[in-house]
Amino acid sequence: MIRFSNVTMRYPRTGTALQRVTFHIAKGEFAFLTGPSGAGKSTILKLIYMDDQPTEGEVRVSSVSSQGIRARDVARLRRKLGVVFQDFRLLEDRTVEANVAFAMEVTGAAASAIPGKVSKLLTQVGLASKATSYPRELSGGEQQRVAIARALVNDPIVLVADEPTGNLDDRATRGVFQLLREINASGTAVVMATHNLDLIRRSDYRTIEVNRGQIVFDSKERILTPASVFAVKPRREPAPGDSQ
Amino acid sequence: MKLAFRETLTGFRRAPLLSALSVTTIAFSLFAFGLFGLVAVNLRGALKQVEERVEIRAFVAEGTPVEATAALQGDVAAFPEVAHVDMVTPDSALARARRELGEFSDVFDESLLPASIEVRLKDGYRDPATVKAVAARLQTYQFIDDVRYGEEWVQKLYRVKNIATVAGIGLGLAFAAVAVIVISATIRMAVLARGREISIMRLVGATDAFVRAPFLIEGFIKGVLGGSLALVLLYLANSAIDRWFIHTTFFEPGLAWLGVIGGALIGLAGSAFSVGRQLRRV
Numbered sequence: 001m002i003r004f005s006n007v008t009m010r011y012p013r014t015g016t017a018l019q020r021v022t023f024h025i026a027k028g029e030f031a032f033l034t035g036p037s038g039a040g041k042s043t044i045l046k047l048i049y050m051d052d053q054p055t056e057g058e059v060r061v062s063s064v065s066s067q068g069i070r071a072r073d074v075a076r077l078r079r080k081l082g083v084v085f086q087d088f089r090l091l092e093d094r095t096v097e098a099n100v101a102f103a104m105e106v107t108g109a110a111a112s113a114i115p116g117k118v119s120k121l122l123t124q125v126g127l128a129s130k131a132t133s134y135p136r137e138l139s140g141g142e143q144q145r146v147a148i149a150r151a152l153v154n155d156p157i158v159l160v161a162d163e164p165t166g167n168l169d170d171r172a173t174r175g176v177f178q179l180l181r182e183i184n185a186s187g188t189a190v191v192m193a194t195h196n197l198d199l200i201r202r203s204d205y206r207t208i209e210v211n212r213g214q215i216v217f218d219s220k221e222r223i224l225t226p227a228s229v230f231a232v233k234p235r236r237e238p239a240p241g242d243s244q
Numbered sequence: 245m246k247l248a249f250r251e252t253l254t255g256f257r258r259a260p261l262l263s264a265l266s267v268t269t270i271a272f273s274l275f276a277f278g279l280f281g282l283v284a285v286n287l288r289g290a291l292k293q294v295e296e297r298v299e300i301r302a303f304v305a306e307g308t309p310v311e312a313t314a315a316l317q318g319d320v321a322a323f324p325e326v327a328h329v330d331m332v333t334p335d336s337a338l339a340r341a342r343r344e345l346g347e348f349s350d351v352f353d354e355s356l357l358p359a360s361i362e363v364r365l366k367d368g369y370r371d372p373a374t375v376k377a378v379a380a381r382l383q384t385y386q387f388i389d390d391v392r393y394g395e396e397w398v399q400k401l402y403r404v405k406n407i408a409t410v411a412g413i414g415l416g417l418a419f420a421a422v423a424v425i426v427i428s429a430t431i432r433m434a435v436l437a438r439g440r441e442i443s444i445m446r447l448v449g450a451t452d453a454f455v456r457a458p459f460l461i462e463g464f465i466k467g468v469l470g471g472s473l474a475l476v477l478l479y480l481a482n483s484a485i486d487r488w489f490i491h492t493t494f495f496e497p498g499l500a501w502l503g504v505i506g507g508a509l510i511g512l513a514g515s516a517f518s519v520g521r522q523l524r525r526v
Binding site: 049071072075076077078079083089090091093102103105106107150154 | 247254258440441443444445446447448449450451452454
């Protein structure tokens with residue numbers, strides 16, 4: 001469903017962000033995307049929601065190809081995707097329900113269908129009681145749940161999450177992650193960029209690690225390079241004379 | 245469309261101060277442009293009045309029969325450049341001279357002033373070349389003694405008119421450009437203040453046209469409000485000048501509304517430009 005074929009991404013100012021990256025994420029799959037800062041995670045996500053077009057190679061999401069894509073097609077594609085960010089990106093002057101409804105309104109959804117759908121989603125993310133609150137009145141975890149509800153409101157086939165737990169404490173992180181698992185269990189593919197190795201190690205989802213613009217680890221494709229944090233480092237035998 | 249209007253209202257409600265600032269800036273930019281326009285309109289009116297006094301006087305030879313003079317009058321009236329021809333008899337020339345010269349009225353005697361015909365030209369035919377050509381044509385008539393039209397005066401008037409026209413267009417364009425730049429910058433500020441909202445709209449799948457619509461409506465409304473406010477200020481300024489300083493005329497209604505429509509179009513174009521730039525950035 002998401003296919004990267006020999007994707008290279010170069011930015012005029014910062015140089016090469018990705019080099020000949022190839023992978024495929026299947027329908028309904030959950031994939032972690034990890035790696036150090038500047039490794040290329042956010043670039044991959046931007047390419048998925050077509051905020052950027054690759055310098056070389058092709059990105060294909062559902063049936064939409066990055067090659068020769070027009071602005072109108074990008075808008076249509078984004079209606080099939082849900083995107084969540086570390087900084088939530090909510091509209092501060094609108095209530096929780098208005099933030100969620102907004103994503104439906106801009107797609108031209110029937111006005112009569114919006115309140116019911118919004119209410120159902122807010123119940124799903126555990127925020128039914130906060131529907132009329134403003135984002136500033138919510139905790140970080142709650143704001144991220146609103147962002148997730150907004151991302152889900154158009155029934156996306158993929159939920160793209162860029163460090164969704166980056167600003168959250170452990171408890172909120174667990175809550176948001178659990179929510180993402182439930183969303184995935186209902187059939188939506190999830191691509192989640194994260195630095196949180198504990199979160200990755202505690203689950204058995206596919207993990208793709210990027211470093212310096214290249215895939216250095218892919219648990220599904222059995223790619224493992226020495227540059228990966230998941231590579232088992234050979235234990236050095238203590239040499240005679242090492243202090244105990 | 246309903247949503248676009250709602251978003252427009254939300255924009256006004258969310259940043260009332262910025263919206264008021266935009267409208268005021270648009271109003272004062274158009275007010276400055278309008279003031280220049282008022283000066284131009286009044287100057288043009290004054291020059292037109294002076295220009296209407298351009299006149300060719302052809303003196304008829306003494307002893308020319310009245311029938312021939314009347315025929316000449318009819319002939320000249322048929323020239324395509326001529327608006328009006330007046331026959332001035334020696335008696336009426338004398339009466340006019342005495343009236344105009346007041347205390348020196350007794351210096352003329354009845355036989356001194358010849359009959360003449362006074363020719364006024366149509367609007368658009370009062371440039372030196374045309375005046376000279378008509379005068380030359382009059383001179384070809386056998387019983388015309390002399391033709392005078394104040395050649396130097398006509399040339400000076402024409403030069404002043406040309407300078408006023410060129411300066412008017414140049415200054416007008418400069419004022420208009422300043423107004424467009426100031427208005428665009430003001431609207432751009434309003435658009436930039438909503439950059440986050442634009443990026444969110446695009447993120448959730450809004451088309452560029454959908455994102456643009458509220459901003460275009462907002463720019464149009466601000467332009468209309470700013471243009472109307474400028475018109476009111478101009479009317480008040482013109483009334484004050486007319487009452488306390490010199491007699492002035494205000495814009496004709498059509499021109500005044502054109503100013504408001506111009507403001508709206510500048511608002512619309514400024515918004516389209518600013519949102520276009522913002523859309524390329526997010």
